[in-house]
């Protein structure tokens with residue numbers, strides 16, 4: 001049977017930084033195995049909500065309330081290093097270690113635990129993101145930005161996590177590379193049966209990749225709908241304003257081609 005990632009549940013989850021409310025207390029359940037996109041304006045609380053799952057918000061000094069659980073276990077009850085081993089995390093600046101080869105970067109989690117990652121496993125991780133096995137020997141600066149981001153995804157999945165958190169992972173890529181990597185990530189999600197949450201500014205990307213789209217505004221979830229409902233304009237005014245952008249672009253492009 002195909003594996004299915006765990007359910008992620010937020011109960012009364014709120015986050016503040018001093019007087020700034022990043023996330024207003026909210027209840028939210030992300031179904032196991034689903035691919036959810038989180039969209040909304042800059043500063044609306046997307047990254048903070050995402051980082052409450054792997055507790056990276058703690059280090060940033062967030063004042064926390066409520067709880068998050070993964071597969072019924074509260075994240076606060078799991079030691080941070082163990083928690084993060086079970087969660088793949090990719091963000092915009094890939095953060096590959098420049099003095100290590102691509103292979104060493106992919107194997108870093110294992111090395112920290114005093115273990116070795118066999119070469120064939122490293123090759124398997126590279127294959128997952130459509131890169132040739134001999135890339136393992138290269139240094140990160142000998143790779144294009146898109147290839148580096150692929151390595152970032154391969155590294156995030158090296159410990160076989162069931163949850164994948166993506167924070168604007170394709171932000172710095174050209175549109176063609178971005179589209180190809182986004183589709184690849186969706187295919188990996190399906191193949192590995194992950195629970196995936198993607199933060200993106202790009203509504204078209206959210207609509208085309210995700211099963212469910214959450215729109216955040218000033219720390220609240222103001223729309224929560226399937227892409228089909230959003231595209232049909234049935235998800236309320238806050239969502240409609242964002243959907244109107246790619247819809248109008250598509251229309252103008254179609255007009256140009258006439």
Ligand SMILES: Nc1ncnc2c1ncn2[C@@H]1O[C@H](COP(=O)(O)OP(=O)(O)OP(=O)(O)O)[C@@H](O)[C@H]1O
Nearest residue numbers: 017020021022041042043044045046047048049060
């Ligand atoms: N470490 C921090 N210290 C102080 N305030 C913070 C910190 N991190 C986030 N904030 C504030 O919390 C609010 C939400 O920020 P967050 O980064 O979650 O938004 P976002 O929707 O992910 O934005 P962006 O799309 O620009 O990444 C903002 O007002 C931000 O300034």
